[in-house]
Amino acid sequence: MKNLMLLALGTVALASCAPMMAPAYTLTPQSGAPAGITPVGTVSASKDATTTTTTAKVSGLAANTYYVAHYHKMGMANTDPCRSAGPLIMSSMIVGQTDAGGTLTLTGSVATADIASATYFNIHTSKDSMGTPGDGGVTCTSVTP
Template sequence: MNRLALLALVGTIALASCNQAPDVSGKSVTKSFTDMKLAGYTAPSGTAVFVDLTGGDRRTTLTVKGLKANTDYLAHYHAMGTASTTDACKSNGAVVGGMIGMTTKSNASGDLVLKGFQLTADLKDAKYINVHEASALANVPVCAPL
C-alpha cells in the first residue's frame, strides 16, 4: 500500500470513530409535554426524551407539534422556582444546564424537533423542561415536569 492510500485509510478510520454514537449507560426516559394554554396556540403537545450517556453527558430530544409555523424556538432545563410550590412548570425556576441544542425553527405545520447534549452534573437540580419562543422568552407553549 502506498503512503497516500495509507493516509486515506487512517483518515477514514479516524472519521468513522468520531461519528459513532456514544455508549448509553442508562435507560431512555420519556416525559410528555403539558400544554401551557398560551394564547395563539391550539393544543401543543409532544415529548421530551433523554438518556444519560457514558462520560457524563445527557442526550435530550424534544419533539413538539402544534407550535406556531416557521417560528424560532429554544428550550431549557429549569430548577424548581418559588412562583409555585406544587407545579414545577409554573414555578419560574432558574435555567440549569444551558440551552438544549441551538435555536430551531418549527416547520410550516408547527412541528419541531430539537436535540442537544448537556452535562448530567449540571442537571442535578432540574425539575422541568420547557420550550420558549426565541424572540419572546416569556412565551412558553409547552413544559414537561421531570
C-alpha cells in the first residue's frame, strides 16, 4: 500500500514538472454533422514560442472522405465557442482523409502568434482535397491558446 502511494505521488510530480506537456482536448459533435456519423476523438497541441503543432485523432466519421480542421476566433452567435460561428484562422488549416473505417488523423503546424486569440478548433467535412469546408463543422472543442 505504501509503495502504491509513493508511485501515485511520483506520477503527479512528474506531470507537474513537464512544462511542454501538450494540452489534450475532447471533441464534441457539432450540429452541422451529417446524419449517420458519430465523431469521437481528441485534439492535442504542443507549442513553443513560435510554433504550435496540433494533432487530432477522430473515429466515427464517414469512410474515405476529406475533412478540414481549423482554429477559429470567437464569434457572436453564442457564448459557447463551438457554437459561436467565429471566423476561421486560415493559416491553421489541416486537411486529411479518413480511412475505410472512418478514422482520421490530422497533424499540422501553425505560427503560435496566429492562433493567440483562437477559442475553438473544429473539423468540417471537406468538399475536396484543398480543404473547402462543406458544412459548419462536425466536431469541435474549445481551446485555451
